Amino acid sequence: MAIVLGPNRYGKAETRVVRVTRAADGTHALTDLNVSVALSGDLTDTHLTGDNAHVLPTDTQKNTVYAFAKQHGIASPEAFGLLLARHFTSSQETITGARVDLEEYPWNRLGPHSFSREGSLVRTASVEVSGSAETVFGGLTGLTLLNSTDSEFAGFIRDDYTTLAETSDRILATAVDARWRFPAVDADFDAVFAAARDALIDAFTGTYSYSLQQTLFAMGKAVLEACPDLSEVRLRLPNKHHFVVDCTPFGLDSAPEVFHADDRPYGLIEGTVVRDD
Numbered sequence: 001m002a003i004v005l006g007p008n009r010y011g012k013a014e015t016r017v018v019r020v021t022r023a024a025d026g027t028h029a030l031t032d033l034n035v036s037v038a039l040s041g042d043l044t045d046t047h048l049t050g051d052n053a054h055v056l057p058t059d060t061q062k063n064t065v066y067a068f069a070k071q072h073g074i075a076s077p078e079a080f081g082l083l084l085a086r087h088f089t090s091s092q093e094t095i096t097g098a099r100v101d102l103e104e105y106p107w108n109r110l111g112p113h114s115f116s117r118e119g120s121l122v123r124t125a126s127v128e129v130s131g132s133a134e135t136v137f138g139g140l141t142g143l144t145l146l147n148s149t150d151s152e153f154a155g156f157i158r159d160d161y162t163t164l165a166e167t168s169d170r171i172l173a174t175a176v177d178a179r180w181r182f183p184a185v186d187a188d189f190d191a192v193f194a195a196a197r198d199a200l201i202d203a204f205t206g207t208y209s210y211s212l213q214q215t216l217f218a219m220g221k222a223v224l225e226a227c228p229d230l231s232e233v234r235l236r237l238p239n240k241h242h243f244v245v246d247c248t249p250f251g252l253d254s255a256p257e258v259f260h261a262d263d264r265p266y267g268l269i270e271g272t273v274v275r276d277d
């Protein structure tokens, strides 16, 4: 039985690039990205014999990220990813596929050249180019949200192992991970990101929740209503459990005002919301 090489790709992961753009009036703008490149193509020789004639070094890929940030600026993570993926697949005969994953760490402006990191929110993009096929995903992760009421969980299955009490008032908290596919590569990536992020926040805060699953659907629906061009949104919502601490042993009343924020294990609610047409 012959042993052969299966699918493979390679690239420079997590190139951190911060692009400063200086306006004539001394105001600076800042874009902070983490860029991961993965290339595929005619790469059998390097795996089987170590002949590297078809290999564009990952070090070169890193340099390209820096050079393109300098030369072209960073219009959006999606646009920068497309620029890179198109470059790698069109400039090297042996490279036929490129996947570029990008994270953007948003900064809020404090002054003309001063900024503060915007919480744990990360904007994400993923670009795939293979021949003439181009696919762009946008999204976000780490959007941490909490409702301190308007959340219940009851009416669930009870079997021999169920100890969970039903609750009519609990804290509901999550860190939203959302991903959407753009129907076209010339979409207004920034506008969709802003509308989707706002829709996610509004739906989370505005939904009286009987389960995180119900909140997930409401959030996905709100994104599709706010972004008519999108046909699908994929959501992963960790249920960041907050357990009431019983303070009665300390001679204090039992009103649920102090909670233990447990980090693991956590419920993980995942779902895709789609337009059925």
Ligand SMILES: O=c1[nH]c(=O)c2[nH]c(=O)[nH]c2[nH]1
Residues within 6 Å of the ligand: 153, 164, 210, 211, 212, 213, 239, 267
């Ligand atoms: O919103 C929830 N959905 C669940 O499926 C679940 N399971 C659980 O133990 N707590 C919760 N909360």
